[in-house]
Amino acid sequence: MYVIATAGHVDHGKSTLISALTGMEPDRWAEEQRRGMTIDLGYAWTELDGDTVAFVDVPGHRKFLSNTLAGMGPVPAVLLVVASDEGWGRQTAEHVAALDALGVRHGVLALTRSDLGFPELAESEARDHLAGTSLAGIEAVAVSAVTGDGIPELRTALRRLTSALPSPPEQPTRLWVDRSFSVRGAGTIVTGTLATGTLRVGDDVEVVPSGQRVQVRGIETLKTSVGQANAVARVALNLRGVKPAEVPRGSALVAPGQWAVASTIDVRLSVDRVPEQALLHLGSAAVPVRVRPLVPGIARLSLAKAVPVRTGERALLRDPGREGIAAGVRVLDPYPPALERRRGAARRRGERLAELAGQGPEAEVRLRGAIRRDDLLRAGVAAPEETIDGWLVDPDVWQDWRAKLTELADRWAADNPMRPGIPPAEAIRQLGLPDRVVLEALVRADDGLVLDGDGVHRPDVRAVLPPDGRRAVDQLLERLSANAFDVPEPAELAAAAYLDVAVKQGELVRLPGAVYLRPEGLEHAASLLAALGRPFTASEARQALGTTRRIALPVLEELDRRGLTRRETKDLRSMPGGD
Incomplete structure (x- = not known):
């Protein structure tokens, strides 16, 4: 057709x-x-x-x-x-x-x-x-x-x-809805021009902009029922699971997950100046937009609702006040980054677009610095196969990130001696990384860094307590050496940050309720309880340990967890292997 x-x-x-x-x-x-x-x-x-x-x-x-x-x-x-x-x-x-x-x-x-x-x-x-x-x-x-x-x-x-006429472009399915109504006994019917792709009875399609998934119950082309329609064609679809008002004119039915669904796009204009407020006409959609010039002939459009687009696609801007065509537009980027507040950011972005947009896959990656391969494909750009955990990263950007991550890790360790590993979220924020997997890949590529529970740091870096912190921990260790279960009240303890460092370095064990013991304290508790020679209650355990209920209960729970004691009944525990 x-x-x-x-x-x-x-x-x-x-x-x-x-x-x-x-x-x-x-x-x-x-x-x-x-x-x-x-x-x-x-x-x-x-x-x-x-x-x-x-x-x-x-x-x-x-x-x-x-x-x-x-x-x-x-x-x-x-x-x-x-x-x-x-x-x-x-x-x-x-x-x-x-x-x-x-x-x-x-x-x-x-x-x-x-x-x-x-x-x-x-x-x-x-x-x-x-x-x-x-x-x-x-x-x-x-x-x-x-x-x-x-x-x-x-x-x-x-x-x-x-x-x-050339063959339809090899793109995923997209149908622009130009009519939507209900037929008694059939339900919702939409009509439109299937410009790309194929539709089959039983297909699930995504409604844009709502994002709703619906199923194609039936297809007609020119009043003839068919099982499949190929672009380009006029079609009427019977849809399951949607009301006519939910797929009005200007909606698009697309193959799920295969189109860039954008509410902000950077475009090339056919003229240098256009109204600040305009209507974007794309397919059968007419969407109010705000136009922000970047450089002459290139602008950012902020759309009132999302549309499915591809890089290189053409559309129109219309001046609703004058009822005229204000400009033709060509989509340059359906994934534009937020513009920095610094002076000149819009101009720099426009110049970058003018230089790189539409110049091939490598230039498209360089334009963005980093982009998910799947997103680049959804934007209609051929993408290299080799990725970094699904991301395509410009080589210059990658090297810059690697150098800056090492500098950042060293600076963080110097500024934060008690927690020398920079938290991943902070590293991502400061470097402007798009995803944690990129951070993990950067660390894997650098033999001089590790990422573990302490964050990103050099392998030989350890937390260092300041002098007053060291004294506080040593005092607690000395007190527990004299009496393993003489744990100070929370208000008497040193700053939690000091104790956290001691726990990470294996000098202390932390139990719920701000209960701190020396690492050997739990084995000592087990030996004291084993000396009872019979099942025991929590009260008897407390007496055997010579401590308070506040200390005894967390100790018993930890002994249970480690298998050093065994709960017999609600009130009794015993030692494993005992009577």
Whole structure:
């Protein structure tokens, strides 16, 4: 199937021509019939030498430009209509500007009402206006839908057009929804142009921007039920698990996890200046955006809702105040980093984009510094196979991170002698790393660093207590040497940081409730309890240890955990191997 959109000024005969070509009436609404103009999108189709050609008939009136762009957005070719008795119209110019910005270069110029005007003059005028656009040089045919003159020639020209259309891009499935409604007994139906990929009955698809997963219950192409539809095609889908209001026009149905779903994108503009507030037209979506210039011709767009995009994709910016096309845009980066607050950050980002964007996979990685390979593939960029735990990292950035990590680890150890290993989260923050796995890979690549429970540090670095900390720990060790279970009250203990260091270095054992023992204290406790020679209660254990309940209970729990004692009943314990 081939899909072609109409374009042209209001009342230049687009719908009448489609009816003459297909024998079908594309206008759908009673209001359209009453007013004699297309208000929303209409659809019709015909056979050309055995191939199906579907037409998306768009409104020509300026008031309905948003509807027009929704029909043009996903379609690769155009039937441009100019009335022979009226010539080039204002909306013809606007439609061509949109098609040019979208990069549509395949089309046929139909000079309608040839029986009422001067098609040669209309063609000459149209050629002048098309010069310099993507549609310059398209074939022209004079035609009258009333008399039938030129209809066979137009069909032949359309066949030449479809034969010249390139194959759909090899991209995952994406369908832009242009209608959504409910049918009694069937449920939710959506229609749209399947521009890329394949849809099958039973497929799960993701609704963008909501992120909801839904299932395709049925597929129709041109009112015929099929089990599979391949791009490019007009399709109607019966969806399971969603209401029509949850998949309105402008939504997209995509292969789950295979598209960059972006609410901020960096783009190249077809002009240097655009309004700060605009509408982004992509596919059938019309999304309010805020435009932030980076450098002339490059800007950041902040979208009111997310859209599925790929690097290099074309879209439009429209000025809602003037109802005109403000600019064409080409997506440069659907994963832009947050801009630093430092002066000149936006300019530097723009210059970087101008230098690297679209220059191939290595340049795309260099542009970002580091990116997950899967994300680069979702953005439509060919990605190298070799990764660092799934990440692609620019070599210069990698070497910079390695050098800075060593410096950071040494500086941290000097500034924090009691905990000389920098915590991973702090290292990630200070280096600006994208993920912990990258930090782990950096450490593995550096024989001079380790990452363990103490953080990132050199292998031979150990915590060092300051003099007052050393005295406090030595005093506690001396007290416990005299009486293994004479543990001070929490308020009497030295600063917890000092004791933590002693625990890590094996000088002390910490039990719940701020109970500290020498490492041999637990073995000593077990020997005292074994001397009882029988099962014992917690109270009897406390007496045997010569300590308080606050100390005895954590000691008993730890002995249980280590298997040095065994709980017989709720109240009794015994020694393993005893009676």
